[in-house]
Amino acid sequence: MEILLCTQVEENCPSCGTPLFKLKGKSRYKEYEIAHIYPLNPEPHEVILLQHEERLSLNPNHEDNLIPLCFSCHNIFDNPKTVDGYRDLLGKKRTLIKKSSQISIFKQYQLEEEIAEIIRSLVDDDVDFGAPAGFDAKNINTKLNGVINSLTKIKIKSDISSFYLFIRDRFAEMERISPSKAVLIAQQVRMFYVKQSTLSLTQQEIYQNTVAWITSKFKPSSQQAAEAIAAFYIQNCELF
Ligand SMILES: [Zn+2]
Ligand SMILES: [Zn+2]
Numbered sequence: 001m002e003i004l005l006c007t008q009v010e011e012n013c014p015s016c017g018t019p020l021f022k023l024k025g026k027s028r029y030k031e032y033e034i035a036h037i038y039p040l041n042p043e044p045h046e047v048i049l050l051q052h053e054e055r056l057s058l059n060p061n062h063e064d065n066l067i068p069l070c071f072s073c074h075n076i077f078d079n080p081k082t083v084d085g086y087r088d089l090l091g092k093k094r095t096l097i098k099k100s101s102q103i104s105i106f107k108q109y110q111l112e113e114e115i116a117e118i119i120r121s122l123v124d125d126d127v128d129f130g131a132p133a134g135f136d137a138k139n140i141n142t143k144l145n146g147v148i149n150s151l152t153k154i155k156i157k158s159d160i161s162s163f164y165l166f167i168r169d170r171f172a173e174m175e176r177i178s179p180s181k182a183v184l185i186a187q188q189v190r191m192f193y194v195k196q197s198t199l200s201l202t203q204q205e206i207y208q209n210t211v212a213w214i215t216s217k218f219k220p221s222s223q224q225a226a227e228a229i230a231a232f233y234i235q236n237c238e239l240f
Helices: 002-008 044-049 071-078 083-108 115-123 150-177 181-197 203-217 223-235
Strands: 021-024 027-030 032-036 066-070
Touching: 002 032, 002 066, 002 083, 032 071, 066 071, 066 083, 071 083, 083 181, 083 203, 115 150, 115 203, 115 223, 150 181, 150 203, 150 223, 181 203, 203 223
Parallel strands: none
Antiparallel strands: 021 027, 032 066
């Protein structure tokens, strides 16, 4: 479990970013301790301090209550415990748990490898996307009506107007060569979205997870191409 906890924080102290291991020659030295977010044996004053605070697990030894910290951050966290420090670390852990569960969802939800052809065509040096603003992203404001920041909304709209027609043509080509392939990919995106909607996430998180999922699937991976594809599926209503 300790290895998993270190992997979850990408082997860096989640409070200050210091590496959890120091290398000397061929040996790796531990520069961290596993901290209990809610204390294992709370002092009476800690019980009172934290009595109304949320816990990620009622079992203090559960992995959701454990987090590696460098020695200094652990010391600062414990001496003395403060409500702010507790909430801060709990928030970090909650984000880490969400991220870990997304990584396993990414593996679980398939995406046909032909999506890589679309990505490749988007990142091709000689690509011609046609006239700028070739497509009017209608209805997008009604679809993006949840918690999503304006910057992302503008990005999605601009991706739709720049790339929607191009991506639609690539999928049409794919359909001609391998019938039903594009339909299958659209369904896989839909399934991924349905799964995301069961997790009480914001539209912002779902959009970001979809982009990360597409990016994680095949090489070449390109964040920008994945964003363009996600925008395509928002316009096509597989997403939102
Ligand atoms: Zn630290
Ligand atoms: Zn401690």
